[in-house]
Amino acid sequence: MIPRHYIRNAWYVAGLSEEFAVDDLQGHTIAGRPVLLWRSRDGAIGAFDNRCAHKRMPLSEGRVLDDGTLECAYHGLCYDPRGACVAVPSHPDGPIPEQAKLRPFPVIEQDGVVWVWPGDPERRHESRPPRTPEVADDGYESISSGPMQVPANYLLLIENLLDISHFYPLHDGNIGDAANSRIPVKLEEGEVDGNRYVRTTREVESYEQPPFLADWFGYDIVDRHHTHCMVSPGLTRVQMRVAPPGQLGTEAERGYVLLHTHTPVDGTNHVWRWCVNFKAGLMSRGDPDVSAARRFAEMFPSVAAEDLWALEKQQQMFDFPDEGYAEVYLRPDKALRRARQVFSALLRKERGPAVAPAPQVAAAGAD
Numbered sequence: 001m002i003p004r005h006y007i008r009n010a011w012y013v014a015g016l017s018e019e020f021a022v023d024d025l026q027g028h029t030i031a032g033r034p035v036l037l038w039r040s041r042d043g044a045i046g047a048f049d050n051r052c053a054h055k056r057m058p059l060s061e062g063r064v065l066d067d068g069t070l071e072c073a074y075h076g077l078c079y080d081p082r083g084a085c086v087a088v089p090s091h092p093d094g095p096i097p098e099q100a101k102l103r104p105f106p107v108i109e110q111d112g113v114v115w116v117w118p119g120d121p122e123r124r125h126e127s128r129p130p131r132t133p134e135v136a137d138d139g140y141e142s143i144s145s146g147p148m149q150v151p152a153n154y155l156l157l158i159e160n161l162l163d164i165s166h167f168y169p170l171h172d173g174n175i176g177d178a179a180n181s182r183i184p185v186k187l188e189e190g191e192v193d194g195n196r197y198v199r200t201t202r203e204v205e206s207y208e209q210p211p212f213l214a215d216w217f218g219y220d221i222v223d224r225h226h227t228h229c230m231v232s233p234g235l236t237r238v239q240m241r242v243a244p245p246g247q248l249g250t251e252a253e254r255g256y257v258l259l260h261t262h263t264p265v266d267g268t269n270h271v272w273r274w275c276v277n278f279k280a281g282l283m284s285r286g287d288p289d290v291s292a293a294r295r296f297a298e299m300f301p302s303v304a305a306e307d308l309w310a311l312e313k314q315q316q317m318f319d320f321p322d323e324g325y326a327e328v329y330l331r332p333d334k335a336l337r338r339a340r341q342v343f344s345a346l347l348r349k350e351r352g353p354a355v356a357p358a359p360q361v362a363a364a365g366a367d
């Protein structure tokens with residue numbers, strides 16, 4: 001069953017660059033792997049197996065000494081920022097065993113984001129981490145949620161993000177309403193940098209904005225162009241463009257790029273971050289002293305909490321055997337089904353043919 005699996009051969013977000021201070025040792029679990037992240041004094045970020053080569057003590061529990069080496073908290077083996085053991089306190093004169101070194105994970109820091117490849121290192125060139133240019137661009141005000149622990153498989157979040165038919169009733173009265181759920185969906189697929197993407201577009205004219213969006217953008221009635229794109233297993237990108245009727249593409253246009261990162265911890269847990277990017281200088285209508293980005297960051301957590309609640313409940317239902325149960329696919333679920341099929345194909349490629357394909361059941365309302 002798909003919502004218990006995860007793909008290892010993919011780039012996943014360990015955090016935004018700003019989350020990694022020099023010599024701050026961080027222990028993460030990414031796709032079932034224990035990962036130590038360490039930005040050393042030369043500014044470079046390293047990712048290693050978090051287990052000390054001696055007796056598995058998590059190295060993130062250790063400390064960085066004055067000489068810039070990492071000392072394990074248990075018996076004091078010391079490692080340099082390349083993961084080589086450089087000192088063994090219990091036999092200072094003896095040779096350092098050949099095996100006393102840390103296994104590195106491929107890591108790439110780009111556009112203000114740190115990406116880790118927890119899979120087969122030989123296959124890391126099959127894709128590149130997606131670009132996130134707004135995060136590192138001073139022309140945007142970018143604010144991140146920080147990591148949120150979600151007790152659900154990450155595919156459930158990806159499906160949630162591709163699906164705005166849940167804006168009513170789940171987000172009714174803040175970012176959604178029933179009219180939102182009925183906007184027709186266009187689906188597009190392709191591949192960039194080795195990443196298969198699935199993108200939905202919803203266009204609507206003379207649309208009355210739900211309260212939160214009117215607060216951030218300052219318009220009540222808009223033409224709206226709204227895309228949701230599963231860029232890769234690790235990133236979903238949402239772009240919102242609004243303007244008074246007839247004025248999309250003019251100076252009056254406003255909007256945001258909302259990045260969602262979804263990093264599997266294991267089959268039933270993931271870490272979710274959102275990072276919103278508004279053009280710098282745009283002030284909110286709800287509080288004219290506060291930027292639209294800041295206002296979004298104050299208000300959006302209540303929306304995310306509603307999604308988190310639903311994802312957790314949904315995941316709990318996967319504990320029951322199907323025993324004849326099958327999900328119904330509706331017309332607006334086309335993108336969700338394609339996302340699941342992309343995942344199934346990646347899993348089959350990674351694990352062999354044992355994983356069942358995505359459901360193909362035709363259902364009432366599906367096309």
Ligand code: FES
Pocket residue numbers: 052053054055056057072073074075076077
């Ligand atoms: S477990 Fe790290 S030094 Fe022994």
Ligand SMILES: [Fe+2]
Pocket residue numbers: 160166170171307
């Ligand atoms: Fe939602």
